[in-house]
Structure formats: structure tokens, C-alpha cells
Amino acid sequence: MKKRVGVLALQGDFEAHEKALVRAGAEAVQVRTASELESVDGLVIPGGESTTMLKLLNLMDLKEPLRRFIGEKPVFGTCAGAILLANEVCNPAQESFGAVDLTVERNAYGRQIDSRVAHITPEAEFRERAGGDDLEAVFIRAPIIRRAGPGVKVLAEYHGNPVLVEQGKYLIATFHPELTMDSRVHKLFLSKL
Amino acid sequence: MILDNEQFRLKVGLAEMLKGGVIMDVVNAEQAVIAERAGACAVMALERVPSDIRKEGGVARMSPVSIIREIMASVSIPVMAKARIGHFSEARILEALGVDYIDESEVLTPADEEHHILKKDFSVPFVCGARNLGEALRRIAEGAAMIRTKGEAGSGNIVEAVRHIRTIVKEMRHLTILGKEELVHEAKILGAPLDLVEWVAEHGKLPVPNFSAGGIATPADAALVLNLGAEAVFVGSGIFKSSDPEARAKAIVKATTYYKDPQKLLEASEELGMAMPGLDISKLPEGELMQTRGW
Numbered sequence: 001m002k003k004r005v006g007v008l009a010l011q012g013d014f015e016a017h018e019k020a021l022v023r024a025g026a027e028a029v030q031v032r033t034a035s036e037l038e039s040v041d042g043l044v045i046p047g048g049e050s051t052t053m054l055k056l057l058n059l060m061d062l063k064e065p066l067r068r069f070i071g072e073k074p075v076f077g078t079c080a081g082a083i084l085l086a087n088e089v090c091n092p093a094q095e096s097f098g099a100v101d102l103t104v105e106r107n108a109y110g111r112q113i114d115s116r117v118a119h120i121t122p123e124a125e126f127r128e129r130a131g132g133d134d135l136e137a138v139f140i141r142a143p144i145i146r147r148a149g150p151g152v153k154v155l156a157e158y159h160g161n162p163v164l165v166e167q168g169k170y171l172i173a174t175f176h177p178e179l180t181m182d183s184r185v186h187k188l189f190l191s192k193l
Numbered sequence: 194m195i196l197d198n199e200q201f202r203l204k205v206g207l208a209e210m211l212k213g214g215v216i217m218d219v220v221n222a223e224q225a226v227i228a229e230r231a232g233a234c235a236v237m238a239l240e241r242v243p244s245d246i247r248k249e250g251g252v253a254r255m256s257p258v259s260i261i262r263e264i265m266a267s268v269s270i271p272v273m274a275k276a277r278i279g280h281f282s283e284a285r286i287l288e289a290l291g292v293d294y295i296d297e298s299e300v301l302t303p304a305d306e307e308h309h310i311l312k313k314d315f316s317v318p319f320v321c322g323a324r325n326l327g328e329a330l331r332r333i334a335e336g337a338a339m340i341r342t343k344g345e346a347g348s349g350n351i352v353e354a355v356r357h358i359r360t361i362v363k364e365m366r367h368l369t370i371l372g373k374e375e376l377v378h379e380a381k382i383l384g385a386p387l388d389l390v391e392w393v394a395e396h397g398k399l400p401v402p403n404f405s406a407g408g409i410a411t412p413a414d415a416a417l418v419l420n421l422g423a424e425a426v427f428v429g430s431g432i433f434k435s436s437d438p439e440a441r442a443k444a445i446v447k448a449t450t451y452y453k454d455p456q457k458l459l460e461a462s463e464e465l466g467m468a469m470p471g472l473d474i475s476k477l478p479e480g481e482l483m484q485t486r487g488w
Contacts, residue, residue, distance in 0.1 A: 012209075012213060048212075052233070055232035059232070092269060106269060113293075115203050117203060138206055176206065
């Protein structure tokens with residue numbers, strides 16, 4: 001049976017994630033309410049504006065249901081999603097769910113003009129589990145992981161900073177695998193479900 | 194083709210991140226902070242909001258650089274700024290300043306009555322207005338990485354935004370049922386490049402995100418255009434010309450996410466003060482329309 005994965009659809013590139021999950025072999029559903037959240041086996045928090053997502057989580061009383069979900073089930077965060085899952089956020093400091101032992105600096109590469117597509121060679125562990133080719137990493141006003149705790153496994157780096165990491169049931173990417181046709185990162189997430 | 198270009202994909206990528214969000218017009222840093230606090234996914238810096246431009250007349254230009262700089266320093270969300278149609282020097286200044294997106298906008302007084310900016314020459318992404326599919330595809334061919342339907346800015350009247358999104362959606366749907374040999378003729382009628390016409394015929398959508406602007410004044414207005422196919426909204430005068438900017442901004446943000454949920458739309462519509470005053474566009478003289486600017 002196909003795994004049923006939610007994509008938090010408050011704001012951001014949730015449609016791109018839905019398509020990527022379908023390409024990776026899952027059933028994808030948009031999640032905007034606590035009851036929709038209860039119906040899924042795992043969740044993707046997409047790219048977008050983390051401040052906007054936080055506002056809506058507060059405004060719609062979704063923060064506690066999401067905190068409980070994160071405590072129980074696998075979650076994959078890209079870009080804004082990475083910021084929301086980290087335990088420390090700077091530039092500026094803002095609240096987050098603290099699920100993954102990371103310090104993340106927002107907009108750390110600069111503005112849109114500093115956004116880029118990079119070709120990176122992932123760590124051996126990722127290559128063994130997901131396949132060997134380089135990853136095309138799309139960074140858009142991306143955050144940088146400034147510190148990864150001892151329990152965090154780094155799966156890929158770019159210019160010496162971790163860009164794809166995992167900690168238990170959580171997967172974090174500061175880039176956007178959903179904007180390429182390469183399904184390996186999404187498949188890796190599905191393997192956690 | 195432009196769609197395969199790596200830099201173009203990055204520009205479209207930022208537009209993807211703004212989907213489901215509200216981009217709010219602001220004229221200073223104080224308004225930008227209110228917009229961010231209310232949940233805007235980006236702000237648009239401009240000299241005057243469209244309803245004031247309409248009232249005061251004169252030439253509307255790019256915002257003063259000092260104000261854009263203050264806005265950029267005061268918020269962490271993306272900052273867009275408007276340049277006049279065809280005014281590539283204003284656009285170069287905005288690019289050098291480091292804004293995240295440029296709106297080549299009919300709301301400002303056009304600088305060129307035949308040509309738009311050749312946007313693919315820039316590293317900063319552009320959004321442009323369109324009233325129909327041909328106009329949208331011409332702008333994409335020039336390098337626009339996001340389209341917004343024009344509506345009638347500063348009117349507080351949603352009728353033109355509805356007309357434009359319906360027109361574009363209908364024209365795209367029409368392309369999907371045509372035979373391949375018919376698309377050449379269709380490209381000629383639309384005044385748009387054949388490769389982009391073929392792309393739309395195959396996918397049934399624009400190759401870049403399609404947002405809506407011009408006349409959105411209430412949460413219900415935002416929900417309406419999203420249900421008609423827009424992927425995000427720009428709100429101009431609708432917020433800071435209402436009696437309760439921050440509450441209204443929050444309500445429109447909520448309505449944009451929950452546009453299919455009547456109960457949540459009801460909640461978003463409660464306890465709001467007066468919307469901005471509206472204009473009957475059919476009574477406006479032709480020369481005062483902003484939507485007819487752009488070629």
C-alpha cells in the first residue's frame with residue numbers, strides 16, 4: 001500500500017512537494033488543519049516564508065497539534081521547514097519546534113541575487129542508501145546550518161556546511177530537492193515511514 | 194528555450210516559495226513591519242499606493258532608494274520593488290540595491306510605450322502584469338519569472354482581476370484541446386512565441402507561477418481569485434487604505450490559505466472595520482485606467 005504523506009500547505013512550495021512525493025511513490029495530501037494532520041503517516045514542511053507559516057500556525061491553533069505530530073512521526077523539512085524544525089534559529093532569532101539539534105541562520109547566503117544551483121557530492125552514507133550520483137541542490141534565499149549536534153548525521157555538505165542531515169525520524173534539507181526531477185531525497189524520507 | 198535556463202529556474206523557484214501567500218504594498222519601513230507581523234510572505238515597496246497615485250496624479254516613479262533600503266533592513270521576508278514599464282535603468286538600480294524581485298508595473302507611469310524591459314538580461318527576477326494569455330507569454334519570453342493578473346489597481350473593485358484571471362484560464366484551457374498544427378495559428382493570434390504556446394498546450398498552465406493583483410480589498414476577494422486559479426495574491430491599497438490595516442492584513446493572509454474553507458473564511462471576515470472605498474471602473478475615463486498600460 002502507498003504511504004500517505006502530508007505536506008503542510010499553509011504557504012510555500014507545497015505543490016512542488018506533492019508532485020515530488022508522488023514521483024517517489026507515495027500518496028500526497030495537503031494539510032491545513034489538525035484533522036488533516038491526523039490522517040497522515042509523515043509530514044513534509046515545505047519551503048516558503050517561515051515567519052508566515054509561524055503566524056498561521058499561531059492564528060489557527062495548529063502549533064500544538066503539529067508539536068505532537070512532530071513528537072510521534074517522521075517529518076521532512078526543506079528550507080523554511082528546516083528552520084521550523086531546528087532547535088535554534090538566528091538572523092533574526094525566532095521560535096521553532098526544536099526537533100533537530102541544529103543552529104540555523106536564516107537567509108544566510110544573502111538575498112535572492114545570491115540564490116544558486118549547486119552540484120554537490122553527497123556523503124558515502126547517502127550514496128549507499130539512495131544511489132551514487134551527485135545531487136543538484138537548488139538554494140533559494142537559503143538558511144545555513146551553523147551547528148549540528150552530536151546526534152545529527154550529515155548526509156551532504158556544501159562549502160563546508162551541512163545541507164542535508166538526519167536525526168532519527170527527521171530529515172532536513174536547506175536546499176529544494178522538490179524543484180528537481182531527482183526523487184532520491186524524497187525516497188530516503190519515505191524509507192523512514 | 195528560456196524555461197530550461199538554470200538562472201531562470203532559480204527565479205521561478207523564489208516565486209514557488211511565495212505561493213499561497215500575500216504580497217503587500219508598503220510605502221515605508223513602518224508599514225513593512227506591520228505587513229510582516231501580519232503574515233505577509235513578501236512586501237512590495239512603492240512610492241505611493243495605487244489609490245493615492247490615482248487621486249494625486251502626476252508621474253509615479255520607482256520608490257526613493259533610501260526608503261527601499263530602510264524596508265530591506267527592517268524585515269526578513271523578501272522585498273520587491275516596482276520599476277516603470279520599459280525603464281531598465283530603474284531596474285538596474287533596484288538590482289544593484291539587491292531587492293529580491295522587481296515588478297515592472299503598470300501602476301507606475303510607463304517610461305516606454307512600445308517596449309518592456311528585456312528581463313532575461315538581469316540576474317534579479319521580475320514579475321509582470323497581464324490581462325490575457327498573449328500578454329503573459331510575451332512577458333515570460335522577455336524573462337518574467339512570475340505573472341500577476343493586472344486587475345485595476347487602486348480601485349478596491351475586484352471585477353477586473355476576475356476578468357483577467359478568467360480570461361487567462363479560459364485561453365489556456367482552449368489551447369489544450371487544439372491540434373499541434375493549430376498552435377502555430379494560435380501563437381500568431383496571441384502574439385506569443387510558439388514554444389511557450391506549445392508548453393501551455395501540453396501542461397494546461399503557465400510555465401511560471403500565476404498570481405492575482407489589482408482590486409483585492411477583502412478576505413472574500415482573495416478567496417475568490419484563488420478559487421478561480423490564482424496561486425497567491427498581491428494586495429495594494431486594500432490594506433493600508435482600510436480602517437484597520439493590521440487586522441485586515443491578517444484576515445487576508447488567513448483567507449488566502451483557507452480559500453476553500455467557508456467556515457474559516459467566515460472567521461477571517463468577522464470583526465473587520467471598513468474596507469477601502471471602491472470605484473466603479475465602468476465610470477472611469479479610459480485615460481485613467483492603469484491596466485491598459487503594457488504592450
